[in-house]
Amino acid sequence: MLKQEDNEKITRSGPGTPLGNLLRSYWQPAALVSEMPGERPVKAVRIMSEDLVLFKKREGWGLISRYCAHRGVDLSYGRLEEDGIRCLYHGWLYDGQGRCVEQPAEPDHSQFLGKIRISNYPCVEKNGIIFTYMGAGDPPPFPHYDCFVAPDEYTFAFKGLWECNWLQGLEGGIDPSHVSFLHRFIQEDPREMYGQQFAEEVEGTGKKLSMLVGESYRPDIEVESADHGLRVYALRQLTEDIKHVRVTNLLFPNAFVVPFGNTKVFTQWHVPIDDENHYWFMIWYDFAEPTDKETLLQQRLDGVSLPDYRPLRNRSNNWGFDPQEQKELTYTGMGLDINVHDQWAVESMGPIQDRTVERLGISDRAVTANRRMLLRAIDSFAAGGQTPSHPVSEAEAAALTGPLAMDTIAANDAWQSRWVQREQERRDASPWAAPLETAEETVDA
Numbered sequence: 001m002l003k004q005e006d007n008e009k010i011t012r013s014g015p016g017t018p019l020g021n022l023l024r025s026y027w028q029p030a031a032l033v034s035e036m037p038g039e040r041p042v043k044a045v046r047i048m049s050e051d052l053v054l055f056k057k058r059e060g061w062g063l064i065s066r067y068c069a070h071r072g073v074d075l076s077y078g079r080l081e082e083d084g085i086r087c088l089y090h091g092w093l094y095d096g097q098g099r100c101v102e103q104p105a106e107p108d109h110s111q112f113l114g115k116i117r118i119s120n121y122p123c124v125e126k127n128g129i130i131f132t133y134m135g136a137g138d139p140p141p142f143p144h145y146d147c148f149v150a151p152d153e154y155t156f157a158f159k160g161l162w163e164c165n166w167l168q169g170l171e172g173g174i175d176p177s178h179v180s181f182l183h184r185f186i187q188e189d190p191r192e193m194y195g196q197q198f199a200e201e202v203e204g205t206g207k208k209l210s211m212l213v214g215e216s217y218r219p220d221i222e223v224e225s226a227d228h229g230l231r232v233y234a235l236r237q238l239t240e241d242i243k244h245v246r247v248t249n250l251l252f253p254n255a256f257v258v259p260f261g262n263t264k265v266f267t268q269w270h271v272p273i274d275d276e277n278h279y280w281f282m283i284w285y286d287f288a289e290p291t292d293k294e295t296l297l298q299q300r301l302d303g304v305s306l307p308d309y310r311p312l313r314n315r316s317n318n319w320g321f322d323p324q325e326q327k328e329l330t331y332t333g334m335g336l337d338i339n340v341h342d343q344w345a346v347e348s349m350g351p352i353q354d355r356t357v358e359r360l361g362i363s364d365r366a367v368t369a370n371r372r373m374l375l376r377a378i379d380s381f382a383a384g385g386q387t388p389s390h391p392v393s394e395a396e397a398a399a400l401t402g403p404l405a406m407d408t409i410a411a412n413d414a415w416q417s418r419w420v421q422r423e424q425e426r427r428d429a430s431p432w433a434a435p436l437e438t439a440e441e442t443v444d445a
């Protein structure tokens with residue numbers, strides 16, 4: 001349960017808000033490379049209540065205010081030129097740094113142009129996502145997390161619209177106990193494996209993860225702080241001697257890193273559009289095999305409408321809720337896509353969850369720990385202090401690695417060393433992953 005003022009503090013991200021300032025001091029996903037139209041790569045985007053236009057430059061991407069400084073016309077309809085984007089109304093031309101570089105209707109000798117500059121944010125493309133830095137001063141270097149260092153062919157990026165506050169989405173990702181209920185199947189899990197979360201068999205158990213966590217629904221949850229944010233262990237006793245160990249992470253401030261089968265992991269950011277809507281963006285990476293991007297993209301595009309990436313199942317159609325299906329097939333009655341289950345859970349709370357009336361238990365440990373860390377970081381940032389997962393030098397960025405995420409089984413008394421050993425094996429066999437010694441400095445084997 002939170003005080004109203006704290007709930008406001010961790011949910012409002014518009015310009016000048018304490019949370020908005022903190023989130024803007026990190027690189028944030030702005031768009032998928034695959035969503036930018038080929039013919040005319042220009043797109044209106046809204047991030048943290050700021051209306052912007054993203055466009056392709058001769059090299060890289062420009063992200064500037066959506067509205068022309070002259071008389072406020074929408075630049076997302078502008079003419080894309082080699083040197084920037086030109087307003088349709090009177091032809092003012094803006095470059096990728098938001099500078100007005102031509103005002104064709106003004107007199108030749110006019111100096112007016114030099115005075116005009118609109119909001120502009122640097123962009124960097126990483127594994128299918130265009131990231132932007134909307135904070136003050138120079139951007140921080142990118143941490144060396146696996147999602148950024150994996151070669152492109154071993155990754156896949158996608159996004160989706162969730163119509164609720166960003167923090168609801170994020171908190172779902174660091175809540176290890178919900179998977180035993182929300183994602184359960186009444187009968188056999190009928191899904192094909194590739195690209196489906198919780199559908200792979202957990203090595204050594206003969207069971208799909210969806211069944212394993214459904215049967216073992218009271219995990220012990222342990223949370224520890226790490227340089228990247230939080231590491232969360234969910235331990236499920238399978239037999240007298242054997243535990244299932246699931247290691248997931250909060251990647252401060254607005255992402256999580258969780259396993260997606262035995263060789264795959266994904267990092268998912270939750271980025272505010274405004275306070276009541278957000279996009280999740282993910283980079284999926286495979287330690288063993290190149291990804292089949294086409295299949296993964298089609299699977300996911302089939303479930304959304306474009307250009308907004310709004311799921312076909314949404315509040316307007318009760319997320320496709322079917323009581324018969326709830327009886328016979330899925331715990332939710334909302335289809336086989338686990339992502340829709342998560343979407344329903346967090347959208348059903350309303351646009352901004354009222355955290356003054358919730359009742360948290362022991363199993364909410366990670367959620368509680370994250371809120372504490374977030375509130376502390378908002379204050380620390382406002383006071384000019386350091387915040388987690390925020391390198392100030394290339395050396396610090398290089399030390400931010402992993403985070404390690406894994407599902408495995410282990411003997412009761414050796415689980416701490418066993419999962420690290422499994423991670424080591426996975427990395428040793430990987431054509432690209434860094435060895436564990438450098439992969440995450442803070443894990444004690």
Ligand code: FES
Nearest residue numbers: 068070071087090
């Ligand atoms: S409003 Fe854009 S050039 Fe006049």
Ligand SMILES: [Fe+2]
Nearest residue numbers: 172178179342
């Ligand atoms: Fe989930």
